[in-house]
Each structure stands twice: as structure tokens, then as C-alpha cells.
Amino acid sequence: MLSRTAAFGHALRRATLSSTAVSESPTVISFDGAEKAETFAAFFDQGAPMWASMLAQANKVSPEGVPTKILDLGCGPGEPACHFATYYNNVPVIASDIAPTMVGLAEARAKSKGLGNVETMVLDMEDLSPIESESVDLVIAQMSYMFVPDKDKAMAETFRVLKPGGVLVANVWVSFELIPIAGGLMSAVVGAPSAPPAPNPNGPLSLADANVFDDYLMNAGFEFTSEHNFEGTFVGELGPLDDLQSFKMAALPVWDALTELEESGAHPDAWEKAKAAFPEVAAPYVNEESGGVTVEGAYRLAVAQKPMKSV
Numbered sequence: 001m002l003s004r005t006a007a008f009g010h011a012l013r014r015a016t017l018s019s020t021a022v023s024e025s026p027t028v029i030s031f032d033g034a035e036k037a038e039t040f041a042a043f044f045d046q047g048a049p050m051w052a053s054m055l056a057q058a059n060k061v062s063p064e065g066v067p068t069k070i071l072d073l074g075c076g077p078g079e080p081a082c083h084f085a086t087y088y089n090n091v092p093v094i095a096s097d098i099a100p101t102m103v104g105l106a107e108a109r110a111k112s113k114g115l116g117n118v119e120t121m122v123l124d125m126e127d128l129s130p131i132e133s134e135s136v137d138l139v140i141a142q143m144s145y146m147f148v149p150d151k152d153k154a155m156a157e158t159f160r161v162l163k164p165g166g167v168l169v170a171n172v173w174v175s176f177e178l179i180p181i182a183g184g185l186m187s188a189v190v191g192a193p194s195a196p197p198a199p200n201p202n203g204p205l206s207l208a209d210a211n212v213f214d215d216y217l218m219n220a221g222f223e224f225t226s227e228h229n230f231e232g233t234f235v236g237e238l239g240p241l242d243d244l245q246s247f248k249m250a251a252l253p254v255w256d257a258l259t260e261l262e263e264s265g266a267h268p269d270a271w272e273k274a275k276a277a278f279p280e281v282a283a284p285y286v287n288e289e290s291g292g293v294t295v296e297g298a299y300r301l302a303v304a305q306k307p308m309k310s311v
């Protein structure tokens with residue numbers, strides 16, 4: 001059996017297989033669809049420490065200033081929008097996502113928490129035209145910029161809606177053990193690639209290189225704060241090896257690719273093959289104490305500011 005470290009290094013080369021196995025263009029990962037959205041939501045709350053870290057870094061940049069409007073881009077089932085809305089309970093917060101199913105979950109989450117200051121919107125990060133220019137003090141984005149096809153356009157739109165002096169707090173994955181597990185599931189369906197596939201420019205690790213994300217930020221006009229590129233770690237539990245929900249969580253990064261392989265007829269039993277392979281693929285990640293599959297990750301937090309207008 002491979003050690004966790006060896007398994008990560010071996011499988012990471014295959015982790016973006018979905019970007020080349022199904023279509024000629026890079027796969028844009030979507031979290032729409034009821035079952036996929038519900039699976040994502042079940043794993044989602046384990047990200048709470050990251051939401052707290054984002055809030056802490058935002059407060060360090062402006063410890064005495066209270067924003068007048070907050071925009072969450074790619075909020076998924078409603079975070080960190082609800083986390084910020086709870087802390088800033090008199091500040092309007094827009095929770096937005098490109099997937100209508102996710103926006104529905106975000107609306108339900110805000111209502112369940114009694115948050116009357118949360119508004120939900122279906123928004124494409126590349127086109128924030130429903131948001132007025134220079135109308136937002138704080139933009140937050142939890143693991144969302146990686147999946148945007150035109151990152152320059154998305155960053156320009158973020159810059160546009162921020163007021164001068166406004167702050168962007170956004171995190172991205174540096175490494176994530178869920179990715180090699182998902183890569184192993186794909187290899188079980190289509191076979192191991194003869195050569196490492198090209199990295200997916202719209203995949204979960206597409207902004208793992210700090211220089212790449214920093215270039216997008218600088219090109220848009222952002223300045224870096226003293227808290228920029230704060231680094232943190234993440235530990236998540238998928239559950240037991242023999243649990244269906246554990247498998248579905250592991251399949252999230254390649255969900256769309258598996259579905260397309262089945263629907264196209266290329267591999268009509270793609271999901272069944274992936275499910276059968278899951279116990280072996282995920283075995284190196286079983287926590288001896290809990291007995292469940294544990295995935296670790298490292299993330300980086302960009303904390304950038306729109307310059308004040310010169311007098």
C-alpha cells in the first residue's frame with residue numbers, strides 16, 4: 001500500500017484527467033444539479049475554519065472599519081456569506097453563485113440562520129453587471145476563482161464593483177488530497193494516461209502557484225496588503241470507505257466528467273467502475289483513529305485592496 005505522501009505524489013499527475021479524457025477543451029467544473037449540490041453541501045461545513053480565517057484577515061486589514069456592503073462570489077451553499085453576515089449583522093451581504101441550485105441552498109441556509117441581511121443572486125463572476133461600479137466595500141470568495149474560465153475578466157469585474165480602498169479576500173487551494181483520489185477514480189474508468197495530462201486551467205489547483213494569482217490581481221489594478229498570501233491548512237472527513245456518501249464526496253472534482261462519460265456512451269458504466277475502485281483508491285487516506293477517509297489540504301488567502309483615488 002502506498003503511503004499517504006507517495007499516493008498524493010503519484011496520483012496528482014492524474015488529477016486533472018477529466019480535462020482531456022472527455023473533451024478537447026479544458027473542463028469547467030460545475031456544482032449545479034441537485035444530487036451534486038447536496039453532496040457538496042454535506043462536505044461544505046467542514047470549511048468553517050477557513051471562513052473564520054477569511055474574516056480574521058479582513059478585520060486585520062481594516063480593524064476599525066465596518067463595511068457597508070459585502071459581496072460573496074461563488075458562495076456555493078451560502079458561505080462564507082452567512083459567516084460574515086452573522087458577524088456584521090447590520091451589513092447587507094450578497095451571496096452569489098453561477099449555479100441556481102447553489103443559490104437556492106444559500107437562500108435556505110440564510111433563512112435557517114435567521115439572517116435578514118443576506119440577499120442571494122445568480123451571478124457569473126465574469127459578468128457582475130447587476131452590481132453597480134464602486135458599490136461594495138468587501139468582496140469575499142471561497143475557492144471560486146480557480147474555476148472561472150476567463151480569470152482576467154473576473155478579476156476586472158471584481159475590481160470594478162469595489163469602492164476605492166475596498167478589499168478582496170479570496171482563498172485558493174495550494175494542495176488538496178481530494179484531487180488525487182478523484183484522479184484515481186477517473187483512472188479506474190478510462191485507464192491510466194500514457195503521459196501526464198496538461199493541468200486543467202479551470203481546475204481546483206489552477207491557482208496553486210502564488211505568482212499566477214498575483215499576476216491576475218496586479219493586472220486588474222489591485223495592491224497587496226500586509227496580510228496578502230496568508231497560508232493555512234485544512235482537514236476534512238469524507239466518512240467510512242464503505243459509505244456511499246464518502247464515495248460521492250470523493251467524486252466531486254470529476255463528477256461532471258464521469259457523468260459525461262456515461263451519457264456520451266464512451267463508458268456507460270463509468271459511475272459503477274469509479275464506485276468499485278473507491279475503497280482501493282482511498283485506502284491510503286484512511287485515518288487510523290477515526291476509521292474514516294481523511295483529506296488534508298493547504299490553501300492560500302489573497303488579501304488585496306483597490307487603491308484609493310488620487311486627489
